[in-house]
Amino acid sequence: MRAWELTRTFESEQGTIRWDRFGEADAASPPILLLHGTPFSSFIWRDVAPALALRSTVYVWDLAGYGASAQADGQDVSLAAQARILASLLDHWGLEEPDVVGHDFGGAIALRGLLLEGCRYRRLVLADAVSVAPWGTGFFQLAKEYAEVLQRLPDPVHDGLVRGYVQWAASKPLDPEVVDGLVGPWAGEHGKAALYRQIAQNDQRWTDDLEPRYGELDLPVRILWGAEDAWLPLEQAHQLHAAIPGSELTVIPEAGHLVPLDAPATVAAEVASFLAG
Numbered sequence: 001m002r003a004w005e006l007t008r009t010f011e012s013e014q015g016t017i018r019w020d021r022f023g024e025a026d027a028a029s030p031p032i033l034l035l036h037g038t039p040f041s042s043f044i045w046r047d048v049a050p051a052l053a054l055r056s057t058v059y060v061w062d063l064a065g066y067g068a069s070a071q072a073d074g075q076d077v078s079l080a081a082q083a084r085i086l087a088s089l090l091d092h093w094g095l096e097e098p099d100v101v102g103h104d105f106g107g108a109i110a111l112r113g114l115l116l117e118g119c120r121y122r123r124l125v126l127a128d129a130v131s132v133a134p135w136g137t138g139f140f141q142l143a144k145e146y147a148e149v150l151q152r153l154p155d156p157v158h159d160g161l162v163r164g165y166v167q168w169a170a171s172k173p174l175d176p177e178v179v180d181g182l183v184g185p186w187a188g189e190h191g192k193a194a195l196y197r198q199i200a201q202n203d204q205r206w207t208d209d210l211e212p213r214y215g216e217l218d219l220p221v222r223i224l225w226g227a228e229d230a231w232l233p234l235e236q237a238h239q240l241h242a243a244i245p246g247s248e249l250t251v252i253p254e255a256g257h258l259v260p261l262d263a264p265a266t267v268a269a270e271v272a273s274f275l276a277g
Contacts, residue, residue, distance in 0.1 A: 004042075010088075017070070022058040030098060033100045040104070041182070041185055047261070052271060055272070063085075066198070073193070097120045108129065108210070115210055125223075126224070132243075147196040147197075151193060159187060171226060229256055232257060
């Protein structure tokens with residue numbers, strides 16, 4: 001399996017953020033920022049990032065409380081906090097107007113950064129993005145209601161639950177090593193608490209305040225959606241497309257919610273083509 005390790009750190013308002021950069025720092029094409037969602041990490045870009053880095057500098061980071069970034073009791077890992085951290089990271093990196101690609105929660109964070117935190121992007125790609133109500137799988141809602149109970153599950157039972165949850169996001173069976181990479185950060189008592197912490201803190205209110213403002217977006221936007229998304233139905237892609245003036249919609253066949261891993265070559269090609277605009 002392709003090795004995936006974030007070698008750089010940033011001290012954010014919610015602890016240490018792990019991030020990294022691929023490609024040449026002085027690449028001629030505009031820099032690209034890839035944002036992941038839940039319950040994932042930047043690992044979902046393991047195939048997409050190297051492909052895009054052939055022509056651009058690509059930045060990735062693990063959200064606060066996710067992946068290799070710090071996990072701590074009392075940590076604010078809400079979409080609001082993640083958007084503030086995004087704004088801080090863009091300033092830290094000196095990126096004034098990058099191209100941004102957001103998957104799942106990453107899409108909501110990108111939109112909050114743009115509409116509420118003063119971030120500026122050149123172009124925006126929203127891939128199976130949490131953006132249109134209602135959202136949250138049945139398991140997500142169940143976990144919000146019974147987080148304290150689920151945290152008491154024996155580790156082997158918790159591990160099996162998370163593996164099934166992650167696999168459900170894909171349209172086809174994932175390689176066992178890929179599943180290991182996705183669920184590893186949520187293992188053990190520390191990871192278990194972090195998983196249910198982010199579920200408990202995030203709900204639809206973080207996008208309800210965005211939806212009425214999608215008509216304000218005045219930059220090129222491409223929407224990518226897995227045709228077989230079992231978490232966010234394709235109908236939501238069409239709703240988002242209708243709400244964002246001038247947006248483009250591409251439906252990726254035989255791909256589920258976890259489209260960066262279901263169809264990495266297609267995602268990389270669609271993103272590269274759109275950003276070359």
